[in-house]
Amino acid sequence: MAESLVEVRGLKKTFKRADGTEVQAVRGIDLDIYKGEIFSMLGPNGAGKTTTISMISGLLTPTSGDAKIGGYSITKQPMEAKKLIGVVPQEIALYPTLTARQNLEFFGKMYGLGGKELATSVDEVLDFTDLRDRAKDRIETFSGGMKRRVNIGVGMLHKPQLVYMDEPTVGVDPQSRRRILDTVIRLREERKMSVMYTTHLMEEAQELSNRVAIVDQGKMIALGTVGELIQQVGEEDRLVLHIGEQRLPDGLLQKLQTVEGVTRALYDEPTAASEDGKQAAPGKITIYAKRGRKALPHVIQIANEAAMEIMSVEVREPDLEAVFLQMTGRALRD
Ligand SMILES: Nc1ncnc2c1ncn2[C@@H]1O[C@H](COP(=O)(O)OP(=O)(O)O)[C@@H](O)[C@H]1O
Ligand SMILES: [Mg+2]
Structure with missing residues (x-):
């Protein structure tokens, strides 16, 4: 003890x-x-x-x-x-x-x-x-x-x-x-x-x-x-695919959810800069997966098949930032 x-x-x-x-x-x-x-x-x-x-x-x-x-x-x-x-x-x-x-x-x-x-x-x-x-x-x-x-x-x-x-x-x-x-x-x-x-x-x-x-x-x-x-907060990794201004191909999120280990796939539309100082953000897809790195090649293959261009990919393992975000709804670093 x-x-x-x-x-x-x-x-x-x-x-x-x-x-x-x-x-x-x-x-x-x-x-x-x-x-x-x-x-x-x-x-x-x-x-x-x-x-x-x-x-x-x-x-x-x-x-x-x-x-x-x-x-x-x-x-x-x-x-x-x-x-x-x-x-x-x-x-x-x-x-x-x-x-x-x-x-x-x-x-x-x-x-x-x-x-x-x-x-x-x-x-x-x-x-x-x-x-x-x-x-x-x-x-x-x-x-x-x-x-x-x-x-x-x-x-x-x-x-x-x-x-x-x-x-x-x-x-x-x-x-x-x-x-x-x-x-x-x-x-x-x-x-x-x-x-x-x-x-x-x-x-x-x-x-x-x-x-x-x-x-x-x-x-x-x-x-x-x-x-x-x-x-x-759960032990899922997050894969973030940055896709810029492209339109989200029909049925893509559903297809991504069929990849082994993937539990959810969400799309955030690109946003314009706002008057109160928020920066413009390009569109992105966030995929929650048990083992993000393992799911990644399949995710990229599905994106390719849908003729979607991926500008960059981030693999984010769960961290204390995620804990703070879930508990407060805000990012730790504002
Ligand atoms: N002497 C003080 N008089 C009035 N408010 C204070 C004083 N010291 C701290 N605060 C306020 O108390 C809160 C907590 O401050 P602080 O303990 O310094 O936070 P942290 O160290 O986590 O940044 C803040 O809102 C701060 O403005
Ligand atoms: Mg202090």
């Missing part, structure tokens, strides 16, 4: 705007984070991810509800609870004119480290984040990706059991992003830490997570392993 490190119960946050209106940023979240797992919170901008992380790390007081970390309530026993967690915030929180090492030393002292323990911990963190040879350079000379790595270093200095990371790859180049993702995996593999990771990127949640909570508009709409979540 998995052992819970974090237990979040009935967590809510309502903000009051200056004009007196209210924003229900978090509307009642219940979840557990297990020891040694990477737990992702996946949701679009404004879903309430940062608000949730801020509450369960003691930076923001909940309107109601609570979180326990290692059994300690973050609202009632914040000192004990905070010792167990490290926080890597969304905004870079480093001193630009200090060096990487000086920043780590500064934050280490804030965590109550000192003397030999501090020096050893800073060295370890510099090694872990691969920043040893830049330790004596000022933060202001660092790239965005390197600053993020120092930030991760700050979050793990006091050897917490759990690290919270709030969208650590936003605004960094692909190479730095890869390094950050690898660092997250190494926190679990090498340090046996738990990680709570927020992202609006389906690919990141899919790659990193032992379990994923999908959040939208302050609520959790699904929770499980990637496999479990995908099973909820």
Whole structure:
């Protein structure tokens, strides 16, 4: 049985705007984070991810509800609870004119480290984040990706059991992003830490997570392993045939549905650009199939026989994007 490190119960946050209106940023979240797992919170901008992380790390007081970390309530026993967690915030929180090492030393002292323990911990963190040879350079000379790595270093200095990371790859180049993702995996593999990771990127949640909570508009709409979540929407692949402005040949959809493994074939007419900014979309046929790649040659053969030209084909395996789409009726990336 998995052992819970974090237990979040009935967590809510309502903000009051200056004009007196209210924003229900978090509307009642219940979840557990297990020891040694990477737990992702996946949701679009404004879903309430940062608000949730801020509450369960003691930076923001909940309107109601609570979180326990290692059994300690973050609202009632914040000192004990905070010792167990490290926080890597969304905004870079480093001193630009200090060096990487000086920043780590500064934050280490804030965590109550000192003397030999501090020096050893800073060295370890510099090694872990691969920043040893830049330790004596000022933060202001660092790239965005390197600053993020120092930030991760700050979050793990006091050897917490759990690290919270709030969208650590936003605004960094692909190479730095890869390094950050690898660092997250190494926190679990090498340090046996738990990680709570927020992202609006389906690919990141899919790659990193032992379990994923999908959040939208302050609520959790699904929770499980990637496999479990995908099973909820069915395990069918989608073949998308782009056919431009061509007329749909009579009886084609029916013929496509006779291919082995195919359950449905749908046609979307080409649409013109609309005034509210929607782009024009060419016509397409979407085919749902148990094993899309196996069905594909038959599908193409049927299209050829009907003298239909296929401009391009996409094979989309079921993913968390599909889960989000089914649960909310909206795409994750809008
Ligand atoms: N301090 C605040 N005052 C008012 N509204 C806020 C505040 N912080 C966040 N919000 C609102 O709460 C909602 C959730 O925000 P946030 O937790 O930052 O979402 P996410 O991190 O998932 O993008 C948004 O609608 C946001 O505008
Ligand atoms: Mg956020």
